[in-house]
Amino acid sequence: METETVIPLTRPQTDDAELAEIAEVLASGYLTQGPKVEQLEDMIRALVGTEQAFAVTSATTALHLSLVALDIGPGDEVLVPDFTFPATANVVVQQGARPVLVDIDLDTFSVNHEDLARRVTPRTRAIIPVHPFGLSADMDPILEGAKRHGLAVVEDAACALGATYRGRQAGSIGQVGCFSFHPRKSITTGEGGMIVTSDGALADRIRLLRSHGGIREHGRFRFEAAGFNYRLSDILAAVGVAQMRKLDGFLEARRRVAGWYDAALDGVERLIRPSTPEWATHTYQSYVVLLDADVDRDGVIAALRADGIETTLGTYALHAQPFFSRTYELQPGELPNSYRAFRSSLALPLHGGMREAQVETVVARLRAALDAA
Ligand SMILES: *Cc1c(COP(=O)(O)O)cnc(C)c1O
Numbered sequence: 001m002e003t004e005t006v007i008p009l010t011r012p013q014t015d016d017a018e019l020a021e022i023a024e025v026l027a028s029g030y031l032t033q034g035p036k037v038e039q040l041e042d043m044i045r046a047l048v049g050t051e052q053a054f055a056v057t058s059a060t061t062a063l064h065l066s067l068v069a070l071d072i073g074p075g076d077e078v079l080v081p082d083f084t085f086p087a088t089a090n091v092v093v094q095q096g097a098r099p100v101l102v103d104i105d106l107d108t109f110s111v112n113h114e115d116l117a118r119r120v121t122p123r124t125r126a127i128i129p130v131h132p133f134g135l136s137a138d139m140d141p142i143l144e145g146a147k148r149h150g151l152a153v154v155e156d157a158a159c160a161l162g163a164t165y166r167g168r169q170a171g172s173i174g175q176v177g178c179f180s181f182h183p184r185k186s187i188t189t190g191e192g193g194m195i196v197t198s199d200g201a202l203a204d205r206i207r208l209l210r211s212h213g214g215i216r217e218h219g220r221f222r223f224e225a226a227g228f229n230y231r232l233s234d235i236l237a238a239v240g241v242a243q244m245r246k247l248d249g250f251l252e253a254r255r256r257v258a259g260w261y262d263a264a265l266d267g268v269e270r271l272i273r274p275s276t277p278e279w280a281t282h283t284y285q286s287y288v289v290l291l292d293a294d295v296d297r298d299g300v301i302a303a304l305r306a307d308g309i310e311t312t313l314g315t316y317a318l319h320a321q322p323f324f325s326r327t328y329e330l331q332p333g334e335l336p337n338s339y340r341a342f343r344s345s346l347a348l349p350l351h352g353g354m355r356e357a358q359v360e361t362v363v364a365r366l367r368a369a370l371d372a373a
Contacts, residue, residue: 006308007358011351012183013250014239021238028234033211036237041194043244047162048169048177050196052203054210055232055240059158059180062193063128064091065230066154066176069205072097076125079151081111081137082318082338084130088156089318092128093327100124101319101328103335106290107275109314109345110137112337117145126152129174131160133314133347134186134283135276136170143173154178158193159285161186162251166279171196176206181236186250186283187243189236253352254284260356261287261348264363270295270370271346286347288314290340295373297344303369309362314345 025036033055041053056062072078074096080089082101089099103115109132116127127146129137146153153174157163160170161179171177176199179185181192197203208215213227232240243250258274265273270292276282291297297313304311317339318324320332333339348362 003306003308005310007310007349007354007362008351009310009312009347009349010184011353012188013246013352014243017242017245018239021242022235025234025238031234033231033237034234036234036241037232040232040237040240040244043241044161044179044194044196047244047247048172048196050172050177051198051200052196052206054195054203054206055237056193056195056210056230057232058182058191059156059178059193060087060091061228061230062178062180062195063087063154063156064094065206065209065228066178066195067091067095067097067126068209069202070126070152070154070176072125075123077121077123078125079116079119079127080318081128081130081132082335083109083132083315083341084156084318085158085315086318086321086323087158088128088130089324097125098123098328099318099324101324101330101335101338104132104337104341106337106341108135108138108277109133109288109341110135111142113138113141113145116142120145120149120151124149124151126154128154128156130156130158131163131170133274133288134159134163134285135274136160136163136165136173136280138277138279139165139173146174152176158182159185160283162247163283164281172198175199176202181240181243185285187240187247189232189240189243192232192236192240250352251283254350255282257350257352257354257359258282258284258287260359261350261363264360265289268363268367268370270373284350286314287350288345288347291344291346291370293340293344295344295370297346299373300346300366300369303372304362304365307365309365310349312347314341314347317342
């Protein structure tokens with residue numbers, strides 16, 4: 001029998017504000033991409049400071065559209081950190097290009113700069129740095145390498161809306177940045193995403209390709225490209241507008257919960273707490289600890305589940321997933337840090353509505369599970 005979940009991994013924070021915004025859209029009779037999408041785009045631009053923002057249906061379609069707009073295709077290579085959600089690399093595959101997987105550092109879970117530099121070839125066209133769990137990658141060395149080799153930088157900032165790197169907003173640092181509005185991210189629209197850029201030519205391509213490749217002229221369209229329909233509905237954008245008004249509070253609440261974890265986990269053996277380098281502010285999309293290599297992480301997850309506490313792995317080592325392993329002939333463990341993180345990372349429950357007593361319960365049960373593991 002499944003134990004009832006008492007402390008879930010996450011819980012989206014919504015209230016009457018979202019309902020009021022949705023009601024306004026429904027009453028307007030205009031349900032597809034319209035004024036609410038524009039309002040949400042304006043709010044994101046105001047936050048991250050880019051010239052343009054384009055709402056789309058997810059971070060995955062945001063990443064895909066970015067690569068299409070950059071004209072990434074067959075014969076091209078794109079550098080992707082190995083420790084990420086598969087969407088980061090899948091979009092490269094969708095374009096007929098090759099994702100070249102790069103190992104990470106275990107202290108930040110971000111791309112390792114030496115391994116990145118080693119994997120650049122004459123076919124490399126772009127880098128997709130990921131900001132894992134809401135902590136910005138160390139962008140300066142990435143930007144330097146990209147400049148030296150003439151590569152585009154597409155930030156996978158899916159987890160990092162509101163995170164900063166040396167005072168700059170994550171997503172605004174590369175040529176283009178992509179955010180997710182999935183329920184586990186900084187704000188949610190159920191499903192949704194956003195592309196931000198200050199590159200005018202790229203923005204024009206993105207605008208065109210987001211909506212069928214059509215340019216509106218005299219009340220009809222002139223189709224200039226074989227585009228997509230990646231538009232976000234105004235119904236979902238309405239949820240996003242209400243969420244954006246609460247973003248500061250959301251992030252503050254997440255950081256407060258993370259602070260409780262930091263304190264409660266101080267001195268707990270057989271794990272390393274997440275650390276934030278001095279150049280970053282963290283959104284804590286997830287609070288991910290790294291367990292000692294000899295700990296049976298999945299056993300810990302099962303023990304906590306039996307206590308009604310939902311935890312999960314941090315994220316995936318792509319090279320060890322069947323598709324990537326088979327297609328690119330990679331052996332599990334070939335990217336050792338990513339593989340270690342895949343096997344030993346543990347995401348603890350974290351959402352803005354959590355109370356300190358719940359954090360203490362999680363940590364007490366985790367301690368017991370580690371003692372038994
Ligand atoms: C969540 C996530 C995605 C996918 O976002 P969707 O909006 O669900 O498509 C991509 N990359 C990373 C790093 C993510 O965490």
